[in-house]
Amino acid sequence: MSTASATARKNVLILVAAQAFLGAQMPMIFTIGGLAGQSLASNICFATLPISMIVLGNMLCATPMSALMQKFGRRAGFFTGCMGGSLGAAVGAYGLSIASFPVFLAGSFLTGIYMSAQGFYRFAASDTASDEFRPKAISYVMAGGLLSAVIGPQLVKVTSDAMVVPFLGSYLAVIAINAIGSLLFLGLDIPKPPAPREGDSLGRSRWELLTTPRIAVAIICAMVSYALMNLVMTSTPLAVVGCGFDRNNAADVVSGHVLAMFIPSFFTGHLIARFGVERIVALGLAILAAAGVVGLAGVHLGNFFVALILLGIGWNFGFIGATSMLAGAHTAAERGRVQGMNDMIVFGCVTIASLASGGLMNCSGGTPQAGWHAVNYAMIPFLALAGGALIWLVLRPRSEARA
Secondary structure, three states, X not given: OXXXXXXXXXXXXXXXXXXHHHHHHHHHHHHHHHHHHHHHOOOHHHOOHHHHHHHHHHHHHHHHHHHHHHHHOHHHXXXXXXXXXXXXXXXXXXXXXXXXXXXXXXXXXXXHHHHHHHHOHHHHHHHOOOOOOHHXXXXXXXXXXXXXXXXXXXXXXXXXXXXXXXXXXXXXXXXXXXXXXXXXXXXXXXXXXXXOOOOOOOOOOHHHHHOOHHHHHHHHHHHHHHHHHHHHHHHHHHHHHHXXXXXXXXXXXXXXXXXXXXXXXXXXXXXXXXXXXXXXXXXXXXXXXXXXXXXXXXXXXXXXXXXXXXXXXXXXXXXXXXXXXXXXXXXXXXXXXXXXXXXXXXXXXXXXXXXXXXXXXXXXXXXXXXXHHHHHXXXXXXXXXXXXXHHXXXXXOHHHHOO
């Protein structure tokens, strides 16, 4: 094994561990954020606003986080993310302790700093990887979320009622996760991109990148896969509890969903290498559609489990496939520009989806069942957009489609 190959595999191992341990805070917060918001908000239509604020913070941090990593390296960006996660949890805990919805929202916004940094784990995995190893490296790092899917919801069960103020213990646990998990990045070995010298090509402009067919379709498919996953997942705890089940049932459904998001990652990269990225993205979109069908079929606990498991698998194929497509469509000089732009667009749409989720769930039809159906129907036009874009790319002449 060459030195470069060994370094790439070591970096992937560290990023897998970070995804597993640090990533546990995201299923924790997504499980309890809407429920905590519902207890603090004066209008239940704003129950999922805390989750929307996390995604908004993520979107606004994407470009500066990418620029920070381009200038100072991945390690600096990931440490910054952990600091943001700790600060967000601390402010959120304070908001809960004084029953202040605005303060709680401020903490949620700061949590978006961590979420933004975590989004770059997948790109960091490809930095030192060969072309052949790249889709597998991205897939392995995403697979690290498997442990986070187990750790996060189980920590919610242990901590959500551990203190007098509901959910306060969970936010204190998130502070500890960030403090301990940040130490993992001390072993990361990814060289900083070389500073541009006079006369060096800076690559294509943002507009040129955005109008490159392969990059545009990758962004659209990533955007739709992530936004629809967030739209449905954000409202799921509210729907489960609203349909007569308890918080532990909601945590179990979310746990099953997050497991389904990451278990396929053990073989998604191999599937991409064998069948091509376009086919895997198309399969992901089809599975997302199937999740919507199951969600509309009923509000039994089994329906929630199956729908959310399909949602996780569809997200995995769609999002990892789109990430692989994007990672192979730009140069090193364009890396910061493309990745920041991609995450800003993707999580901008995820922000809108999470905002819409609360309104659809709580303010459509007057019952939890009607709200849940509205959430699932909302998936249809976006799946049509992504599917149409992918078909357009595939039908272009091969030389143009690869551009």
